[in-house]
Structures are given as structure tokens and as C-alpha cells.
Amino acid sequence: MKKNVFFAIVLQISFIFVVINEIDILKRYIMGQLAFLKMFLLVSIPTDVNDNRRHVHVFKKGTRHMRSIAKIWIEQNGQKCVEIAESELSTKDNEMIVSAIERHWEFINEQISKTFRGEKTKVKNIEK
Numbered sequence: 001m002k003k004n005v006f007f008a009i010v011l012q013i014s015f016i017f018v019v020i021n022e023i024d025i026l027k028r029y030i031m032g033q034l035a036f037l038k039m040f041l042l043v044s045i046p047t048d049v050n051d052n053r054r055h056v057h058v059f060k061k062g063t064r065h066m067r068s069i070a071k072i073w074i075e076q077n078g079q080k081c082v083e084i085a086e087s088e089l090s091t092k093d094n095e096m097i098v099s100a101i102e103r104h105w106e107f108i109n110e111q112i113s114k115t116f117r118g119e120k121t122k123v124k125n126i127e128k
Helices: 002-030 091-103 105-117
Strands: 032-037 040-044 055-060 070-076 079-087
Touching: 032 091, 032 105, 040 091, 040 105, 070 091, 070 105, 079 091, 091 105
Parallel strands: none
Antiparallel strands: 032 040, 040 055, 055 070, 070 079
């Protein structure tokens, strides 16, 4: 009986590590990490092919969930236009992120291009 419980626990722990590892692999190879800003990570997801505007997704740094907490457009018709598409963040955080994207727009836009070409992106620490 004790052996069965032990093996069941080992299997559950192994499964948890596999799931965490798969999430890390997905983040590394499907998402182009673009920039860190305070507690946030700005990411480009090249599978967003149905969106007709370039944008970044905002994730909270250090969390393991795969759901973005904000989506910010960075252009409209090929021209610089930074605006919030959707967000769960405070007005203050939204303003900080939009302002940082506007200041670092060229860098972020080029990194998004790299993501869509399947190239490795650089992650830049951008201040507010």
C-alpha cells in the first residue's frame, strides 16, 4: 500500500514538472519576448495571424500562467499608433506601458518583425 502511494506521488510530481517545462518551452519558442518594464514582460505572439494590427501582449513577470493581462496596438495602417486594445491593468500601469512603448517603438517594432520571421529576439529592459 505504501509503495503504491509513493509511486502515485512520484507520478504526480513528474507530471507537474512536465507541464511546467512545456509552458516554458511554449513561451520560449512561440512567443517573442521583447521587453521588460518593471514587473511586466512585453511579448509578441506570431500565431496572432488574424489580427490586422501589430500589437504586444503584456504578461506579469514571474507568473506561470499563459494568459496576457493586456493587449496594446502599436500601429495602424503601418503608422505608429500606440493604444490599448484590452487591459486588466490600472490606468496608471496602462499609461506607463503606453508611454514606454512610444519611447521604444522602433526597437519593439523591429523585434516583432523578427518574431514573425522566426528569428531570435532581444529582450530589452525599458524603464518607464
